[in-house]
Amino acid sequence: MFRRLTRRLPARLRHRIAATATALATTAAGALLATGAAAPAEAAVPATIPLQITNNSGRSGPVYVYTLGTELSSGRQGWADASGAFHAWPAGGAPPVPAPDASIAGPGPGQTATIRIPKLSGRIYFSYGQKLVFQLATGGLVQPAVQNPSDPNRNILFNWSEYTLNDSGLWINSTQVDMFSAPYAVGVQRADGTTATTGHLRPGGYNGFFNALRAQPGGWSGLIQTRSDGTVLRALSPLYGVETGALPASVLDDYINRVWQKYATSTLTVTPFADQPAVKYYGRVSGGVMNFTNSSGAVVTSFQKPDANSVFGCHRLLDAPNDQVRGPISRTLCAGFNRSTLLTNPSQPDTSSAAFYQDAVTNHYARAAHAQMADGKAYAFAFDDVGHHESLVHDGSPVRAYLTLDPFS
Known part of the structure; x- marks a missing residue:
């Protein structure tokens, strides 16, 4: 209650x-x-x-x-x-x-x-x-x-x-x-x-x-x-x-599926700290899981394909602990999914609002707000x-x- x-x-x-x-x-x-x-x-x-x-x-x-x-x-x-x-x-x-x-x-x-x-x-x-x-x-x-x-x-x-x-x-x-x-x-x-x-x-x-x-x-x-x-x-x-x-x-399923399909054959680059541009992580989907590696090629964290609940809540399959690796990557993914910028920009976060909410499948509540x-x-x-x-x-x-x-x- x-x-x-x-x-x-x-x-x-x-x-x-x-x-x-x-x-x-x-x-x-x-x-x-x-x-x-x-x-x-x-x-x-x-x-x-x-x-x-x-x-x-x-x-x-x-x-x-x-x-x-x-x-x-x-x-x-x-x-x-x-x-x-x-x-x-x-x-x-x-x-x-x-x-x-x-x-x-x-x-x-x-x-x-x-x-x-x-x-x-x-x-x-x-x-x-x-x-x-x-x-x-x-x-x-x-x-x-x-x-x-x-x-x-x-x-x-x-x-x-x-x-x-x-x-x-x-x-x-x-x-x-x-x-x-x-x-x-x-x-x-x-x-x-x-x-x-x-x-x-x-x-x-x-x-x-x-x-x-x-x-x-x-x-x-x-x-x-x-x-x-x-x-x-x-x-x-x-x-x-x-x-x-x-x-x-199922409201976001189509977009989520397209993202997972895209990054099975290409790389998603995440630069989570604006004041640390050299810190980058590289995401690629393999076996249905998006694995992120650091500049040395070591896997630092992995994400199962999220559902709408995980995306809208920025939790569960997109959990973001208060650390220096998974949390910053997860928050970037969460923003990209809600704003529907992951397909149009493989370098995240996308900070230009002109590109936000342009896909037909997006967080229309956030778009309207x-x-x-x-x-x-x-x-x-x-x-x-x-x-x-x-x-x-x-x-x-x-x-x-x-x-x-x-x-x-």
């Missing part, structure tokens, strides 16, 4: 966390892209920073905000109140028991409110109209799993941003890894007064995204969830679509940061963070 809060963070945030001694454990592996230098000592990051929340949604009714995550100084899971004070979760149960009410009253329509967020790695949830249902299991906090029809949050309109605030600064994103729902943008004000923002949709982008899914043959419209009154709530990620049967499990973003950036699958196409902002000395609830248009 529920999934653990720590299930998946975007790759760049995951590896910032992994570099922290008291990092949040996560089951999803991540990319190894650089996340920027640590903040200088004279610009130490304070214990909390302001988060300015602006409600431009145009919707009436209350908004509820939650700051949930893992305290990086102690490794404890918990929540923060409006002042940024951290509260550890009490013990959970089996079956899960209700969590303490961690909601913060958000701004009304057209208004702005400011709260403070502490040094956590976690999520900032927001919901419209009613509070979210959170519960505690024996292993800690669980989060809504709206792909389950019986989940108590299924008919609530909500979304979340993921963030990490630590001694090296702030990372905050707009994510569509699990679902595309209530529109929002995030930002950070730098010490010099400038701001960086991402996540805003193009004019008409919210409706444009859902219209694109409805028009796409092959079952993609099955990802859309609506309330009984017809209100569109969200589109599930294609991973959840495959897992629940809303999207056919990127197409509707004002800056073209999105986190539509777990390794969407390969080539820096993710909707993430970072600063080593953040003055404040921003969360803007955008119009449903």
Whole structure:
């Protein structure tokens, strides 16, 4: 019924966390892209920073905000109140028991409110109209799993941003890894007064995204969830679509088969680190398995032919451990499959977005999400940061963070 809060963070945030001694454990592996230098000592990051929340949604009714995550100084899971004070979760149960009410009253329509967020790695949830249902299991906090029809949050309109605030600064994103729902943008004000923002949709982008899914043959419209009154709530990620049967499990088979056929007679070259162009791995399919060799010709890792679940989730047959070989190769393969660039470019990663999603068989959810973003950036699958196409902002000395609830248009 529920999934653990720590299930998946975007790759760049995951590896910032992994570099922290008291990092949040996560089951999803991540990319190894650089996340920027640590903040200088004279610009130490304070214990909390302001988060300015602006409600431009145009919707009436209350908004509820939650700051949930893992305290990086102690490794404890918990929540923060409006002042940024951290509260550890009490013990959970089996079956899960209700969590303490961690909601913060958000701004009304057209208004702005400011709260403070502490040094956590976690999520900032927001919901419209009613509070979210959170519960505690024996292993800690669980989060809504709206792909389950019986989940108590299924008919609530909500979304979340993921963030990490630590001694090296702030990372905050707009994510569509699990679902595309209530529109929002995030930002950070730098010490010099400038701001960086991402996540805003193009004019008409919210409706444009859902219209694109409805028009796409092959079952993609099955990802859309609506309330009984017809209100569109969200589109599930294609991973959840495959897992629940809303999207056919064979949806990527044709493309995957063509890739495996191509590299049975040619070589796929992977250069996983932008700052290490001499590090290359060479993939060739033999006996149905893609083996990667290093420059000396030694096999360093191998992949069975993946299925759609593995591709959309960047896991299972495309598992990406937090290492220096298999993980970086896997994340590159995952990006190439989702963006359908593996047939057109034998040198990966392909970082030019002009070539993405051009095959008829592709991740049309990710294609539609990127197409509707004002800056073209999105986190539509777990390794969407390969080539820096993710909707993430970072600063080593953040003055404040921003969360803007955008119009449903």
